[in-house]
Amino acid sequence: MRTIQESGSPDNGGSHESPGDQVVIVLTTWPDDDRAGEVARRLVEHRLAACVTRLPRHRVTYRWQGAIEEAEEHQWVIKTTRGALPRLWDAVRAAHPYETPEWLVLDVAGGGEAYLQWVRASTAI
Template sequence: MPVVIAFCTCPDTGSAARIAAALVEERLAACVNRLPGVASTYRWQGRIEQADEVLLLIKTTADCLPALRQRLPQLHPYELPELVAVEATGGLPAYLDWVAAETRPDERNE
């Protein structure tokens, strides 16, 4: 089962912490890093915007992505939350196995 790292920006540390805790609690992620101090520049509704954000690095599996895509908009304060995932390749096998074990569907129903 491929491990993926999903990127998601949040408007503040409070929402980032709440989302990270929910994703780990619900076993949609094995680990979520919160990186404050991200300066974002983007186009939104025809205007160039700038914002200070917190970046979430969500360690999960490809099997969990559909559930993560469904759950994130329910947790996130943005109208359109960022969610972009890339496959993690060449990682430490024991770490990748740990991510897979912590996000197993049968474990989510405990």
């Protein structure tokens, strides 16, 4: 990703964007498989995400259907907007191999205004 020069101070959450333009972070996990790169690229190509960060493989322990399970997964950090969430969820759900994929949406309270604008522009349709 290219570096964007910012002028002024970072936005501290006081911007006046519409609710659909609010930048959010989505956390999800993906199994350790070969399709992950293809899916992440499609999310960006279709303007559902400005960026998909796929963190290195890690080991997870969790309870599923009454049993303690372990698996290897990649944590994904997806930068998008609230307005893109329904389409992003549909795309992730359609491609995801898990019955119940992780889907956590975190509001972004502030950040560099140039970066926030880049996320908005990258997900605008």
